[in-house]
Amino acid sequence: MSAAVRADHTAAPGAVGGGSLPTGADKVVMVRSMFDAIAPRYDLVNRVMTFGLDNRWRRRTVRALGLPPGSTVLDVACGTGDLSRIAAKQGMRVVGLDLSFGMLRAAPSGPVLVEADALALPVADGAVDGVTCGFALRNVVDLPATLREMARVLRPGGRLALLEVDEPAGPLLRLGHRIWFERAVPMIGALLSDADAYRYLPRSVAYLPPPEKLRAVVRAAGFSTVGRRPFGGGAAQLLTATREAQR
Numbered sequence: 001m002s003a004a005v006r007a008d009h010t011a012a013p014g015a016v017g018g019g020s021l022p023t024g025a026d027k028v029v030m031v032r033s034m035f036d037a038i039a040p041r042y043d044l045v046n047r048v049m050t051f052g053l054d055n056r057w058r059r060r061t062v063r064a065l066g067l068p069p070g071s072t073v074l075d076v077a078c079g080t081g082d083l084s085r086i087a088a089k090q091g092m093r094v095v096g097l098d099l100s101f102g103m104l105r106a107a108p109s110g111p112v113l114v115e116a117d118a119l120a121l122p123v124a125d126g127a128v129d130g131v132t133c134g135f136a137l138r139n140v141v142d143l144p145a146t147l148r149e150m151a152r153v154l155r156p157g158g159r160l161a162l163l164e165v166d167e168p169a170g171p172l173l174r175l176g177h178r179i180w181f182e183r184a185v186p187m188i189g190a191l192l193s194d195a196d197a198y199r200y201l202p203r204s205v206a207y208l209p210p211p212e213k214l215r216a217v218v219r220a221a222g223f224s225t226v227g228r229r230p231f232g233g234g235a236a237q238l239l240t241a242t243r244e245a246q247r
């Protein structure tokens, strides 16, 4: 188990399987309780549904920061800490933060992980060299505000690397991906973990802006040189950016 630091709050359970997607405070409660519930088998399901590629993508995400060893990196929405541990292995000084204490508690030992909301990071302005965030943009209630908060804690010239799910561009790959993501993944999730949570996963993609809009939201938060590249034939995407000196 990791050195997880718990915040003071109470979370109520919420429905995740069907119906309209939650927003605002309902979404916070639902997301926290869903990740608390699936935490024990979260890593296993990730490995299965990405054919073991997810940690390769995380390694490339940390490398894409382009920061030297010893740099301070905040891993926002760290979950069970895969990205945090990979960044630490690459020589970074890492702290992970997540809304779900269940996810933090399920993490193997590694960097310090703290229960905190991405919308109110307990970190001083300009205090870190890099921010990573893996597969979590869909889960926050206010994406522009979350990105502004990441910009706030980064020093000018600091680096951002966001790993997210995506959909392949070509029609054939997209069809195969849809069958896998929308049919097979919920079945695998039901078998290994929680049916509702893994029905919610493909539906939650609707929260993500399309690529150009997403880049624009990153830029508007105070970043420049916003780059985007596909992973896994387009099943995932990496966005990188540099914190502007002036906003």
Ligand SMILES: C[S@@+](CC[C@H](N)C(=O)[O-])C[C@H]1O[C@@H](n2cnc3c(N)ncnc32)[C@H](O)[C@@H]1O
Pocket (backbone or CB within 6 Å): 031, 032, 035, 076, 077, 078, 079, 080, 081, 082, 083, 097, 098, 099, 100, 103, 116, 117, 118, 119, 133, 134, 135, 136, 139, 140, 141
């Ligand atoms: C799909 S998991 C990704 C976890 C991890 N980054 C990874 O690469 O596996 C999404 C995570 O985002 C967290 N999360 C969602 N909203 C959050 C918020 N507002 N602040 C912090 N963490 C949040 C969830 O608790 C969950 O652990």
